[in-house]
Amino acid sequence: MVIGDGILTPAISVLSAAGGLRVNLPHISNGVVVFVAVVILVSLFSVQHYGTDRVGWLFAPIVFLWFLSIASIGIYNIWKHDTSVLKAFSPVYIYRYFKRGGRDRWTSLGGIMLSITGIEALFADLSHFPVSAVQIAFTVIVFPCLLLAYSGQAAYIRRHPDHVADAFYRSIPGSVYWPMFIIATAAAIVASQATISATFSLVKQALAHGCFPRVKVVHTSRKFLGQIYVPDINWILMILCIAVTAGFKNQSQIGNAYGTAVVIVMLVTTLLMTLIMILVWRCHWVLVLIFTILSLVVECTYFSAMLFKIDQGGWVPLVIAAAFLLIMSVWHYGTLKRYEFEMHSKVSMAWI
Numbered sequence: 001m002v003i004g005d006g007i008l009t010p011a012i013s014v015l016s017a018a019g020g021l022r023v024n025l026p027h028i029s030n031g032v033v034v035f036v037a038v039v040i041l042v043s044l045f046s047v048q049h050y051g052t053d054r055v056g057w058l059f060a061p062i063v064f065l066w067f068l069s070i071a072s073i074g075i076y077n078i079w080k081h082d083t084s085v086l087k088a089f090s091p092v093y094i095y096r097y098f099k100r101g102g103r104d105r106w107t108s109l110g111g112i113m114l115s116i117t118g119i120e121a122l123f124a125d126l127s128h129f130p131v132s133a134v135q136i137a138f139t140v141i142v143f144p145c146l147l148l149a150y151s152g153q154a155a156y157i158r159r160h161p162d163h164v165a166d167a168f169y170r171s172i173p174g175s176v177y178w179p180m181f182i183i184a185t186a187a188a189i190v191a192s193q194a195t196i197s198a199t200f201s202l203v204k205q206a207l208a209h210g211c212f213p214r215v216k217v218v219h220t221s222r223k224f225l226g227q228i229y230v231p232d233i234n235w236i237l238m239i240l241c242i243a244v245t246a247g248f249k250n251q252s253q254i255g256n257a258y259g260t261a262v263v264i265v266m267l268v269t270t271l272l273m274t275l276i277m278i279l280v281w282r283c284h285w286v287l288v289l290i291f292t293i294l295s296l297v298v299e300c301t302y303f304s305a306m307l308f309k310i311d312q313g314g315w316v317p318l319v320i321a322a323a324f325l326l327i328m329s330v331w332h333y334g335t336l337k338r339y340e341f342e343m344h345s346k347v348s349m350a351w352i
Contacts, residue, residue: 001261001265001321002202003202004261004317004320005195005258005265006195006196006198007241007244008244008258008317009191009258010044010196011254012251012255013188013191014037014040014185014189014245015033015251016188016251017181017185017187018034018040019166019251020169022166023169023170038242040185041192041242041245044189044193045196045234045235045238045241048229049231049234051220051221052220052221053224059194062183063190066186069180069183070148070149071145073152073173073176074145074150074151074153075148077152077155077156078152080155081156081158081159085151088154106305107305107308107309109301109305109306110302110308110309113263113305114258152171153168153171169181199233200229200233200234203230203233204230206328210331210332210335210336211332213331216230217229240320252312252313254313257315257317259306260309261317261321263303263306264321266299270292270295274288274291277291
């Protein structure tokens, strides 16, 4: 599923960024947007063999500037259009929302899920960051900026309900539109790079455990051990990314596929975390139970909503995951059988 995330993140991120062209240049067709997105994707995957050592220092400033920008635009829109949207922080409105709409409101959680997908790309390869860095960044920067950004978009949509399809780009003030478009495109590339790097790292670890076919692994940095490049996986990811970008009729289908991948990754992560708490950290069973129940209540709620999106694009990550799982299972089975044969056929030194 993480490999599926590595395919869908570049596709939806770059396509969303390219889609911003239509707001200021309305005569541009959807085909041109897809073409621009494909060109960016091909360029991104073509430079992977150089590694991120030389440009890696730019990633943090770009993402930091991105969050400050969307937070500032959010504050501007709240102030200009409708300050009453801040009432949404009250849980009462969530209760009323579900009470009024029934099943339709429940299935809408599949779309709401997309408001938190993407942030996991910031730290997709956790081995590169200490825990405190993740905690501080998410609590102090990511969460407040996302709340302000979405509140601002909500305020804008209340004033301009017909702009709901392109709310983000349309809510940007005209004077800062193009600088914001450049920052958004750069942030999309950084997010894509994070998930691509994470996929390379994941494949390398699976390779070390005998769970993945042998592929060439190239170290792109003399300073950082974790910076690697896997040529075969790189080109497979590129082909699948282009197929997803060009193959889907609309962006919402890619969004459904992306949301399905992320929510299943979250579920599996929670279950693995439970095992670690029991077997490695030796936590008290009460603490494990509280953590598991609280996490699964939230994640299973979103997962149940995403089930309604399976036929609307949600099937893509399931097919990708099934294909990779089949390849890995067959390879691991063969590796075990070979090991058993070698052990069985081994000649002792005493016999020699």
